[in-house]
Amino acid sequence: MTDAVQADTRVDPRQLLGAWANSSDEWVRYIVRVVLTGAGPLNSDEEDHAYTLFRQEKALDARELSTEDQLAMIDGEDEALEPLTVTSLSEVAGVNALIGGGVIEPHQGLTILFGENGTGKTGYSRIFKALAASRTADVILGDIEATAPQSPSATIGYQLGAEAKTYAWTGQRGVAPFTRISIFDSPSVSFHVDEDLEYVYVPAALALFNHVIAGIKAVQARIDAAISDLRSGPTGLLGRFPRAASVYPLIETLGAATDLDQLRAMADHHTDADTRIGTLRRTVAALEADTISAEITLQQRAERVLAEASTAAQILGRFSPATYSSELTALAYLQEEYRAFRAALFEAADLPAAPDDTWTRFIQAGEEYEAHLSAHDAHDADRCLYCRQPLSDPARALIGKYSEFLEEKIAGDIEAAKGRLSALTSPVFGIRTSDVDAYARDHATSNPQPVFLPLLERTLSTATALLDHLRDNTPVTADLLAHVAADADGLTEALETTSGALVELRGQAARRAETLAEKKKELVELEAAAELARSWAIIEQQVRDAKQADRLALLAKPMPALLRAVTGLAKTASDQMINESFDALFAEERTALRAPELQVEFVGRQGRAHRRKVLTGKHKPSKVLSEGEQKVLAMADFLAEARLAGITAPVIFDDPVSSLDHRRINEVAQRVAALADTTQVIVFTHDIFFATTLLNLMAASKRCSYFHITDEDGKGQVTRATGPRWDSISNLKKNINETIQAAKSQQGDARAALVRTGYDWIRAWCEVFTETELLQGVTQRYQPNVRMTALPNIKTAALPAAIETVNRVFEEACRYIDGHSQPLPTLNVSPTLAGLEAHWAELSEARAAYLSAGA
Incomplete structure (x- = not known):
């Protein structure tokens, strides 16, 4: 089986990028030129240069940079990687519960680490997964049973090209050059079967597309930042203007649509603006002092006091001293006559004391009690009302005199006289002078004093003297009230004057509020107009910034289309450089492992190549295939991906044959053994049949090492052996x-x-x-x-x-x-x-x- 599949013809990604850049803006052409010549991403200064060129090209700034020429077609080659071989793993500490002292020295060909479940193999495999930043790397814990768990560490010996090196690992993830290690394990099956996977290996030429996308995004980010800064505007500008000013809404909505001519017409650029503002402020302060309101309050009290005094004077004026004296004399005469009649009537009555008022009340009480008994039909005229003893003739005669006394006419005359006196005096007793008294005391020492204060004081004094006479039942002379009529007229006149003054003051107060409101409005507008003139440079700049922000936002709209264009180019290139090669490699691996046939779809996102596996009807493989079929399918995908760039680093299999039958275990063993002929392969397994099959396959080449992992003296004990230990x-x-x-x-x-x-x-x-x-x-x-x-x-x-x-x-x-x-x-x-x-x-x-x- 070959380790690479070559396409007959390929379009060079550099040529694709160059042709596309030559038909794009200058700033895009600059990004592509930097990426192609440097074979890497733009640095920060280069990103700034691209953004500066964008601004000058779009006439946002004055043109200072030279014109970006058309790109010449650039050829290049992908980088060659030095082969990596792991030579040892030792001094392991703080990884799960692995004991110290274990040393694994992998063979350049195949290394088998065999052990039963729970003996510690997983701890060693986790170290490799962390170094490689495997898709399924686990969090490495120390010995959870230890009282003081150690931090993870290990020493890794390796050879990079011809140079031997060591690395002191302390738990890091993704350490170069170990990130080139390819690792297959059971958890990765779902990734390789169902997920849309991005390739672990991306040729340098394809990585150029990612660098171009990153450069465009960097310019886009700077555009977004500039828009945000331009639209933020200076802080505190709105706070300089009174909210009530007519210009406030215009400042509040300051932006690209603002009419600067309208604002300029509202500004006050005159040099005396501050002087006029000062004058207006003093005017407003005077109006706000509100002395009229204070005067109204004083006059309202005076009006209230004068009304009370005038009423008192009028009552005093209606009082007749002569009538009062005459009625008082008549009452005294009747009372004296009444006492003489009473004494004569009871002179022979043998009373214990002379009849007086107390005795009179006693007689009246008896009369009332008799009427009460008669009402209840209980009165006995022959018995005493009090002791209930029979009455003698003298007693009856005395009671008759009592009745005669009570029926005497003089008593009625006395009550009539008292009624006439009460009618004369009750208005005087009803006089209220509390406000007058308080006002007189408050102004007794004031300077100047109210002109009507003497009238108040005299009226108050007259009322007090008259009341004293009335309470003492003494005669009142005409001299006491001789001035009352004149005082009443004076008080009435003073009351009318004060009321008229109040009307005038209230009118003045109403006009003051209107004037104050007018002057305040005038002051607000003048201050806003002056501030508008002072802040004109800031306002003008903010409007220009807002207009530029709108332009930038408009210019940024094509950015997504640019990114999609680069993604499309990357998809075209990846189809030829990766997808077509992967498709052929995957077919080879699937045949070797007898994996099920399915369709591989290639999708591109943001310039990155992805692959997806589907069965008929677009079903995910995991929904149809058995667990064993999924595993060999995942392994075929894994090996095809690893072979894309030519394998130059170890390939690790962690428990690759679980869920497989004996036939497929043998097929996997044959593929692993074939791979180990040219590549360093490390296998972790607890399957003794798989281990022995691998040993037999490698027996001829001798490119194999075997390590037995046990937990006899602690988890992870490593023993070099020739094969699984049999019972003897x-x-x-x-x-x-x-x-x-x-x-x-x-x-x-x-x-x-x-x-x-x-x-x-x-x-x-x-x-x-x-x-x-x-x-x-x-x-x-x-x-x-x-x-x-x-x-x-x-x-x-x-x-x-x-x-x-x-x-x-x-x-x-x-x-x-x-x-x-x-x-x-x-x-x-x-x-x-x-x-x-x-x-x-x-x-x-x-x-x-x-x-x-x-x-």
Whole structure:
């Protein structure tokens, strides 16, 4: 099988790129020229140059750079890689639970690392996967059972070309040149079967397309950044303008569509703008001081006080001292007459004290009680109201005088006189002067004082004096109220004046609010116009920037089409350089591994080649194929990909034959062995048939090393060997004898367990004796060939006796080991040490007899 497939004719990617660039803008041509001449991506300075050329070419900036000439057709060759060979893996620490001291020295051809599940093989394979940055590389953990886990480390010896080197690995992923190692394992099957895979190897010529795309994207990123910067504008510009100004919405929406002529007309460029602003501010401050409102408040209080004083003066003016004195004199006379009548009426009544007002109230209370009893039909005129004793004639006479006293006319006259006095005095008692009193006290020492303050004070004094007379029931002279009428007129006049002043003040206040609003608006507009003039350069620049940002956004629209064009070129080139080659290589590998036929589709994304495998009806292979078919299909894909560039680094297979039948295991072994003839191949496996098949295939070339991985003294113990270790007669004999001796030193369950173990060893001894000595190794487990040359060595005459003994003891041993049932007669019958010794002696004698037969 060849390791490369050549297409008859190929279009050079450099020629494709050059022809396309010559029909594109200058800045694109510059990017392609740099990529083609440097065979790599643009650096930061070159990206800046491309963007500068873009701006000058599009007349965004003045042209300073020279014209980018047409590209001449450039030829080139892909790079040649020095071969990589791993020579050793040692000093492993902190990887899973691998013990230290293990050394693996891979062969330049095939290296087999064989071990059962859980012995530590995976730890070593994970190191290679990390170094190579394999698609299925796992996170490497230390010994999770350790109290202080170590960091992962190992020493890798390798040869790069003719130079021997070492690398101290400390857990890094993707370390050159180990990234060239190709690794196949079970988890990668799904990638190789179902996923749209990008090629691990990309020829340098195809990588040029990626570099061109990266350069175009770099210019695009700078355009986007410039647009963002241009549109951000200076911060704080809007905050310079009052929100109420008419220019504010225009500044708020400042952009490419802004009419600069309109804004310029709104600006105030006069040199005296600041002076006019100062004058307006002082005017507004004066209006905002609001002295009129304070004056209104003062006049409102004066109006309230004058109204209260005027009402009091009018009440005082209506009071008649003469009438009051006359009624007071009449009341005094009636009261004196009443007392004289009362004394004369009861002069002979033998009262304990002279009748006075208290006595009068006593008599009135008795009269009321009598009326109460009469209402309830309970009054007895012959009994005393209080003590309920029978009344004597003198007592009846006294009660009659009581009734006569209460019915006396003088009492009614007195009540009538009191009513007339109350009518005269109640308006005066109702006078309210609290506001007048407070106002008079507040202004007693003020300067200047209100002109009506004397009227207030005199009215307040007159009212107080009059009230004192009325409370004391003393006569009031006309002199006390002689000035009241004049004061009332003065207060009324002062009230009218104050009310008129209030009306005028309120009118002035209303006009002040309108004037203040006008001046404030004028001030806002003047300040905005002046700020517009001061900020004109910034505003003009921001508008220019916004217009340039719009131009840049328009110029950036073709960018996606440019990227698609490069992707299309890359697809054309990859179809010829990769896809066609891969298709042929994949067909070869699929035939060699007997993998199912299917269709490979090649898709390109962003200048990168991808491949996709589908079955009829566009079904994913994993939905149709068996697990074994998927594995060999994935392996065919893996090997075809690895061969694309010519394999110059190790190829590693980690457990490649799980889920495969014996026929396919043999086919995979043959493909791996063929690969190992020209390439370093490392195989991790627990499949003994696969391992022995590989050893047999490599026996002639001797290009093979075998390492056995065990966990006998700790996980990952490495032992160099020639092949899998088989059980031997001598080893089994030793184990049986040691088990018998150990059983003799024990009792009970411990002895019984050892006896069963002894029978397990006897069973294995029977199998090995039959395979190696009775049948002379003609057929052996895990060996694909029958050794016909050994057939004459079988001692046919001695076979029956040996077979009888071996078969009988073997069946007996099977009854005593786990996994074998027993017949009912011997169920629960445990083997004995004596029986074990007897059976071992029979087998030993049968072997000796067979070996000595025909000697």
